[in-house]
Amino acid sequence: MFFLNRNGQEGIDFSPELQKSHLPSITAGVDKRKRAREDYSVIDLETTAAPMNPPPCTPPQFISSRQTLNVVSTGLRLSQGQSQSIEQRSSSSPMIDGNFAGEINGQADELDRFLQTQGEQLRCMLADTSERHYRELLRTREESVRRRLREKEAEIERATRRHAELEARAAQIEKEARAWQVRAAAKEAEAMSLQARLQQVVAHGGGVTAAEPKLKSVDGVDEAGDAESVYVDPDRFESNGPSCRICRRRAATVLALPCRHLILCKGCDGSVRVCPLCLSLKNSSVEVFFF
Incomplete structure (x- = not known):
């Protein structure tokens, strides 16, 4: 029988006779302290191996040499049967580990x-959310663009209407300008005709001929005075032209219209409503300047 110490070294080989002769003495000579420590180790081992259903441990007793051949001390006070059961359980543990x-x-x-699956669902949800967000942005942008287009169209319509109004106004102004040009040309022709008549009147000494009929008195002027005013003395020379038919003191420089008689001065023009010569109604008058 071999005895192994706690350091794992081989013990001394004893023969069966020696075992029989010395086993009681060896067993009896075990230190109490060592036995208590071994008993504590056996209790711990039993507690640890309890879930594995180890065989029950018996208190140490004297066995024969034949039985001691089958019992090997491992330093943990385990018999060979216990070791085999542990090996069986350890061999079955890989299967259990494989199942686990x-x-x-x-x-x-x-x-x-x-x-x-959750990642795919989250990706789809994010894609849908992004798509809805982009659609909302596009819808908002389209509404803004449509609103600005409507505003621009309204501005273009107002500008077009204003342009048409300005064109119509320009055409009207151009038409009025042409009418004023025609009237100005007519007035200019009339003024030239009046100028020619004035020159003729000045050349003939007041524009009064002997063939004219007698005139009635106007504003206290008798017919004799009127006839005297009609008479032109060829020897008399007046530097200022014909005299006024009303005051007879100033030169006649105002032409009565529409009869076109040059017989009034500027001072008497405002107080006379009819022409002193032809007694026609005076609508207006024109001052003539001689050079």
Whole structure:
């Protein structure tokens, strides 16, 4: 029988006879302290191996040499049967570990599939949210563009209407300008005709001929005075032209219209309503300047 110490070194080989002769003495000579420590180790081992259903431990007793051949001390006070049961359980543990590993791998695969599904759903949800957001932005932008287009169209319409009004006003102004040009040309022709008549009147000494009929008195002027005023003395020379038919003191410089008689001065023009010569109604008068 071999005895192993706690350091794992081989003990001394004893023969069966020596074992029989010395076993009681060896067993009896064990230190109490060492036995108590070994008993504590046996209790711990039993507590640890309890879930594995180890065989019940018996208190140490004297055994025969034949039985001691089957019992090997391992330093943990385990018999060979206990070692075999532990080996069987350790051999069955890889199967259990394989089952656990397969289950763990299956759960890991299921978790991966779940995470992948959730990630796909989250991606789809984010894509839908982004699409709705972009559609809302596009709708808002389109409404803003439409509003600005309507404003620009209204501005263009107002500008077109204003342009048409300005064109119509310009055409009217141009038409009025042409009418004023025609009237100005007519007035200019009339003024030239009046100028020619004035020159003729000045050349003939007041524009009064002997063939004219007798005139009635106007404003206290008798016919004799009127006839005297009609008479032109060829020897008399007046530098200022014909005299006024009303006051007879100033030169006649105002032409009565529409009869066109040059017989009034500027002072008497405002107080006379009819022409002193032809007694026609005086509408207006024109002052003539002689050079």
